[in-house]
Amino acid sequence: MLETPQKVAVGRAHSKLILIGEHSVVYGQPAIAFPFKQIEVKVTVKNIEGNAIQIESPFYQGPLEQIPEKMEGIGDCIIQTLKVLEQRSSGLHIQIASSIPIGRGLGSSAAIAIALVRGLFVFFNQELSDSQLMALVERAEKFAHGTPSGIDMMTASSANPIWFQKQHVVEHVKIGAPFHFVVADSGRVGDTYAAVKSIRDKYEIKPEKIEESITLLGKLALEVRQGLAAGDSQQVGDKLNQAQQHLALLGVSDPGLDGLVDTARTAGAIAAKLTGGGRGGCILALVENEQLGKKVADALIQAGAAQTWQYTIAKC
Numbered sequence: 001m002l003e004t005p006q007k008v009a010v011g012r013a014h015s016k017l018i019l020i021g022e023h024s025v026v027y028g029q030p031a032i033a034f035p036f037k038q039i040e041v042k043v044t045v046k047n048i049e050g051n052a053i054q055i056e057s058p059f060y061q062g063p064l065e066q067i068p069e070k071m072e073g074i075g076d077c078i079i080q081t082l083k084v085l086e087q088r089s090s091g092l093h094i095q096i097a098s099s100i101p102i103g104r105g106l107g108s109s110a111a112i113a114i115a116l117v118r119g120l121f122v123f124f125n126q127e128l129s130d131s132q133l134m135a136l137v138e139r140a141e142k143f144a145h146g147t148p149s150g151i152d153m154m155t156a157s158s159a160n161p162i163w164f165q166k167q168h169v170v171e172h173v174k175i176g177a178p179f180h181f182v183v184a185d186s187g188r189v190g191d192t193y194a195a196v197k198s199i200r201d202k203y204e205i206k207p208e209k210i211e212e213s214i215t216l217l218g219k220l221a222l223e224v225r226q227g228l229a230a231g232d233s234q235q236v237g238d239k240l241n242q243a244q245q246h247l248a249l250l251g252v253s254d255p256g257l258d259g260l261v262d263t264a265r266t267a268g269a270i271a272a273k274l275t276g277g278g279r280g281g282c283i284l285a286l287v288e289n290e291q292l293g294k295k296v297a298d299a300l301i302q303a304g305a306a307q308t309w310q311y312t313i314a315k316c
Helices: 069-085 108-123 130-145 151-156 192-205 207-230 233-249 255-266 290-302
Strands: 008-020 031-047 053-056 061-063 092-098 162-164 179-185 271-275 282-287 307-313
Touching (some): 008 108, 008 151, 008 207, 008 233, 008 271, 031 108, 031 151, 031 207, 069 130, 092 108, 108 130, 108 151, 130 151, 179 255, 179 290, 207 233, 233 255, 233 271, 233 282, 255 271, 255 282, 255 290, 282 290, 290 307
Parallel strands (some): 053 092
Antiparallel strands (some): 008 031, 031 162, 053 061, 179 282, 179 307, 271 282
8 A cells, every 4th residue: 555645745856067978978988977966956746636737847837738848758757757656647736946057968857857756756755766767767868869878867866976888887987186167058058969960960971080089089088087086187187178179070069169168278277178969058167276266257257158157076
């Protein structure tokens, strides 16, 4: 017999940052990603009278059955989670509150799905296994991304930096000393489709050149991992700058992101590169300390960034 659910339950999930390996991860190369805990999703589930499931979010307010097509993955995630829980599909109010900007390569869709699943499991007093969580979130991610690599949902559900490679076990990334970053939102929704298409188009023209860049991005990821473990910010920075060069050659960056990257470096950042799908979205900059990070953040805002965050990866 199922227990009586709590009156109110909360599920949370944080954002994510890809340090290195975006796009090349799709081709089987490794990537390093960090949990970005400054911004998160909070889902609150509570009982209401009636037979409907009411959704309250920044994107839509109303019954689940009328959820718009752009939120179809969220609707499916709710329905499938309730099926796994063997619970009713009525009499619930689900509030989604997110500080993660949409379409910036920060894993908003994965974080929303994770928070939803966690919130519903807590509400119905049931234990949630990692395998259940990943299976349910993967369904939602397919609505959002078609054929997701899986890095978003793995990072958004992890408390630690991860080493991610398709068809391999996710590994913990050792951090030998604190690393300080500034993340800047360009204010533009990233065009992942155009970025991916750019790589494919270039591949048809010069396959050897594209394969070389993809392979080198994988090699750079390995060298960044070694630098992180050694606490060597200069080594990490050098490899991140090289990665940005290859991403630009692949057509993943754009003039707006290039301008923010140049601004960060001119302001004193050790390195700067795009993070996520590209063609909009965000950049990240590696800085020596938080004081310099403020200077870099101010310069990025003056250069047109919509918002910035400072973020430190602690030794672990």
